[in-house]
Amino acid sequence: MAQFEDSFQRKFYYLRLSLTDVCNFKCTYCLPDGYKTEDKRPQFLSLPEIQRVVTAFANCGTSKVRLTGGEPSLRRDFSDIIHLVSSTPGIDKVAMTTNGFRLEKSAFEWRQAGLTNINVSVDSLDPRMFHQITGENKFRQVMRGIEQALAVGFSQIKVNVVLLKGLNDRQLPAFLNWIRDLPIQLRFIELMQTGEMDHFFHRHHVSGQSVYQQLQQDGWIPKVRACHDGPAKVLTHPDYQGEIGFIMPYEKDFCTSCNRLRVSAKGKLHLCLFGESGIELRDLLQHDDQQSALIERIQYGLGEKAVSHFLHDGDSGMTPHLASIGG
Numbered sequence: 001m002a003q004f005e006d007s008f009q010r011k012f013y014y015l016r017l018s019l020t021d022v023c024n025f026k027c028t029y030c031l032p033d034g035y036k037t038e039d040k041r042p043q044f045l046s047l048p049e050i051q052r053v054v055t056a057f058a059n060c061g062t063s064k065v066r067l068t069g070g071e072p073s074l075r076r077d078f079s080d081i082i083h084l085v086s087s088t089p090g091i092d093k094v095a096m097t098t099n100g101f102r103l104e105k106s107a108f109e110w111r112q113a114g115l116t117n118i119n120v121s122v123d124s125l126d127p128r129m130f131h132q133i134t135g136e137n138k139f140r141q142v143m144r145g146i147e148q149a150l151a152v153g154f155s156q157i158k159v160n161v162v163l164l165k166g167l168n169d170r171q172l173p174a175f176l177n178w179i180r181d182l183p184i185q186l187r188f189i190e191l192m193q194t195g196e197m198d199h200f201f202h203r204h205h206v207s208g209q210s211v212y213q214q215l216q217q218d219g220w221i222p223k224v225r226a227c228h229d230g231p232a233k234v235l236t237h238p239d240y241q242g243e244i245g246f247i248m249p250y251e252k253d254f255c256t257s258c259n260r261l262r263v264s265a266k267g268k269l270h271l272c273l274f275g276e277s278g279i280e281l282r283d284l285l286q287h288d289d290q291q292s293a294l295i296e297r298i299q300y301g302l303g304e305k306a307v308s309h310f311l312h313d314g315d316s317g318m319t320p321h322l323a324s325i326g327g
């Protein structure tokens with residue numbers, strides 16, 4: 001079957017699938033007031049619906065699926081979802097992005113179910129600042145989770161850090177020290193402006209480029225990019241086991257290497273994190289015999305994918321916060 005491709009010859013190998021909008025943390029840049037909904041019983045994609053959407057993507061060239069949210073590990077059937085996705089023919093990587101609160105308890109079970117890669121969000125290595133940024137006093141629990149994940153054999157752990165001026169931007173030495181002897185890739189993510197954030201953005205946004213250049217002056221070396229790599233720029237250093245990746249969505253050409261599509265927890269296809277309302281897929285996820293129509297709708301939608309986002313113009317599309325469609 002034809003590979004998913006847009007009008008700019010970008011091919012899509014990578015699906016980011018949101019499993020829930022719900023989150024138990026209150027990160028200041030994402031859900032500062034915690035998760036709220038008017039919908040009393042939100043209906044997120046069921047196992048059979050997940051199976052159908054992942055099968056359609058796998059049949060059109062997708063080999064990697066990231067499970068995200070909200071907090072994906074809040075789903076009671078999370079291990080079953082990992083198992084289902086990892087056993088789908090064509091899928092060879094199943095990753096998750098998590099705030100890490102369940103990692104210590106469940107890392108082993110998730111690995112057994114077929115999880116291959118984990119990104120854990122840790123915005124500060126200082127417990128008090130971690131609490132201040134995430135609204136939760138769970139720094140030690142999350143760090144024990146990372147140790148446990150390494151102990152049960154996850155070799156591809158990435159730690160997401162949203163760069164925040166006046167907060168964690170002064171903790172670079174502590175982060176570097178941490179990865180000197182640990183095979184972890186830190187991912188510094190530039191703060192992105194979303195619909196529900198304005199004052200916070202102007203107060204705390206710091207360009208990743210300044211940190212990137214500073215590290216290069218300190219002997220960090222840009223890693224050669226492989227052709228399937230996404231938009232992260234990665235630095236390595238001979239004295240460090242860990243690496244540092246940068247996600248800088250405000251950089252020119254950030255979208256050129258886009259290789260990912262997103263499906264929300266309620267079954268909408270999002271062509272861009274900062275796009276408009278999304279394309280409904282759920283009506284085509286109800287029966288196994290709808291696969292051709294599903295693929296056709298995704299392919300048609302891809303024809304509309306824009307060459308780039310419009311963040312530079314202060315336009316973050318319809319995304320109220322990243323928990324809503326999976327960061």
Ligand code: SAM
Binds near residue numbers: 119160162191
């Ligand atoms: N709850 C999980 C977590 O926090 O890892 C998964 C979902 S979260 C939306 C995914 C990633 O997006 C996290 O690493 C988070 O730090 C990042 N994120 C959320 N809002 C952001 C924003 N406004 N700018 C940059 N990164 C953001």
Ligand code: SF4
Binds near residue numbers: 024026027030070
């Ligand atoms: Fe929850 Fe993740 Fe958003 Fe933090 S960034 S509030 S953990 S969804």
